[in-house]
Amino acid sequence: MDVERIRFERTGGFAGLKIAKELKLNDLPDDQARRLQELLDDMDFDELPGQMKGKESMPDQFTYVITVKTKKGEHTVVTGDASAPEKMQELLQLLNRLARTRKKQS
Amino acid sequence: MHRHSSIYCFVPPHILKNIALNGTQRQKNLAIDTLKISAQMRGQRQALADFAPATFRVAVGGKDRVIYDAKNGSNLPGIVVRKEGEAPSADVAVNEAYDGSGITYDLYSDVYQRNSIDGNGMRLDSTVHYRQSYDNAFWNGEQMVYGDGDEDLPPNERLFNRFTIAIDIIGHELTHGVTQFEAKLQYFQQPGALNESMSDVFGSLVKQYQLQHLASEADWIIGAGLFTENVNGVGIRSMKAPGTAYNDDVLGKDPQPGHMRDYVNTLEDNGGVHINSGIPNRAFYVTAVELGGFAWEKAGRIWYVTLKDKLTATSNFQACANLTFTTAGELFGAGSIEQLAVKKGWSEVGLTVGTEPQPGGCLPAALRLMGIR
Numbered sequence: 001m002d003v004e005r006i007r008f009e010r011t012g013g014f015a016g017l018k019i020a021k022e023l024k025l026n027d028l029p030d031d032q033a034r035r036l037q038e039l040l041d042d043m044d045f046d047e048l049p050g051q052m053k054g055k056e057s058m059p060d061q062f063t064y065v066i067t068v069k070t071k072k073g074e075h076t077v078v079t080g081d082a083s084a085p086e087k088m089q090e091l092l093q094l095l096n097r098l099a100r101t102r103k104k105q106s
Numbered sequence: 107m108h109r110h111s112s113i114y115c116f117v118p119p120h121i122l123k124n125i126a127l128n129g130t131q132r133q134k135n136l137a138i139d140t141l142k143i144s145a146q147m148r149g150q151r152q153a154l155a156d157f158a159p160a161t162f163r164v165a166v167g168g169k170d171r172v173i174y175d176a177k178n179g180s181n182l183p184g185i186v187v188r189k190e191g192e193a194p195s196a197d198v199a200v201n202e203a204y205d206g207s208g209i210t211y212d213l214y215s216d217v218y219q220r221n222s223i224d225g226n227g228m229r230l231d232s233t234v235h236y237r238q239s240y241d242n243a244f245w246n247g248e249q250m251v252y253g254d255g256d257e258d259l260p261p262n263e264r265l266f267n268r269f270t271i272a273i274d275i276i277g278h279e280l281t282h283g284v285t286q287f288e289a290k291l292q293y294f295q296q297p298g299a300l301n302e303s304m305s306d307v308f309g310s311l312v313k314q315y316q317l318q319h320l321a322s323e324a325d326w327i328i329g330a331g332l333f334t335e336n337v338n339g340v341g342i343r344s345m346k347a348p349g350t351a352y353n354d355d356v357l358g359k360d361p362q363p364g365h366m367r368d369y370v371n372t373l374e375d376n377g378g379v380h381i382n383s384g385i386p387n388r389a390f391y392v393t394a395v396e397l398g399g400f401a402w403e404k405a406g407r408i409w410y411v412t413l414k415d416k417l418t419a420t421s422n423f424q425a426c427a428n429l430t431f432t433t434a435g436e437l438f439g440a441g442s443i444e445q446l447a448v449k450k451g452w453s454e455v456g457l458t459v460g461t462e463p464q465p466g467g468c469l470p471a472a473l474r475l476m477g478i479r
Contacts, residue, residue, distance in 0.1 A: 059282040081244065
């Protein structure tokens with residue numbers, strides 16, 4: 001999977017603040033772009049089911065919508081704090097961090 | 107929590123529940139662990155809510171707090187760092203979680219005669235230092251969980267402090283537990299916004315109770331102190347003036363409406379549960395200030411009894427308005443100043459309840475009209 005862009009969206013949470021950002025891998029520092037690619041490959045992201053969210057939403061947990069775009073197309077996964085598998089935690093953390101820094105993204 | 111390599115992993119939840127309720131002690135423990143793990147994985151808390159009071163905890167009849175440290179990992183609950191009656195820790199988050207859950211317990215116990223979240227002495231478990239840079243707190247169906255905010259960002263980019271910093275957040279999370287055991291308001295659209303509002307109402311009352319603030323001197327802000335100084339805002343939500351808590355270059359503007367005409371239709375955030383909660387929040391604020399005195403005594407009691415005995419999983423705003431009005435009549439009398447204050451509270455947010463009591467003569471007819479007798 002040759003990742004070009006990742007769109008990350010986080011909604012809900014105690015504060016109810018939405019975070020949304022589209023990241024172009026080419027624009028990121030090499031080490032971060034490489035790590036994102038590795039994490040997505042390791043979890044076979046394109047094979048994951050689109051809905052990885054429990055039917056019942058737990059109070060104040062985040063909902064994450066991750067869309068990964070490649071030359072071949074795109075794949076979206078919706079998940080939440082309690083339903084996201086352990087192997088996805090580092091990806092969520094990294095995307096969170098990249099998406100909410102104050103630095104203005106072009 | 108230790109993990110069994112459970113033999114029950116392929117057994118359907120309804121059968122596990124039966125085992126948990128009726129099996130031998132060893133079977134019970136295995137079944138409960140399996141249910142807890144699968145519920146945690148699937149995000150399904152109903153499985154837990156159905157029988158949690160009977161099996162998860164031993165009722166000890168008093169305040170029983172345990173604080174855990176997740177050590178920045180995601181496994182819950184983590185390691186025990188402070189138990190009921192133990193001396194303060196060197197870790198401020200541990201002490202805040204301990205003290206905050208204690209005052210929340212006290213408000214429910216002293217004022218509403220409720221013994222803990224389930225009404226049956228359930229142990230209050232809290233985990234601090236959940237994950238890294240986790241700017242959130244939540245109730246997972248059986249415990250409170252708190253992150254440290256965005257502590258990994260450079261100081262001038264940080265937006266959130268640790269989530270135990272504001273006691274009303276602690277009261278908010280614990281009240282999600284109370285709602286889970288009582289009205290079971292579904293976490294979606296209007297019932298979800300009521301679920302959120304109940305947590306804000308009692309979260310704010312916990313803070314007011316701690317400070318012994320009158321309704322007129324309380325700040326009615328949810329999450330004061332949670333934002334760092336980099337954020338232009340006083341807190342996460344304002345019950346007094348929804349939509350005015352923050353207005354910031356990075357975070358944008360507080361999106362909460364304070365009136366039905368501004369109700370936000372959205373599918374995000376479970377149908378706007380953290381947005382539209384501004385409407386019932388303000389109804390409570392207006393009621394409490396109208397009545398004066400300590401907000402937990404009258405307005406709080408009306409809301410508490412409504413949450414405990416009247417609301418159901420699918421109640422919407424209008425139903426909550428009607429039910430708080432009915433409850434006020436039952437507790438304080440039809441046409442009482444308390445009932446009129448409730449009516450005014452909802453009226454200010456665009457919801458009409460009851461009819462004007464007729465002065466003299468036709469009280470029984472008026473009561474029938476209001477559906478009270």
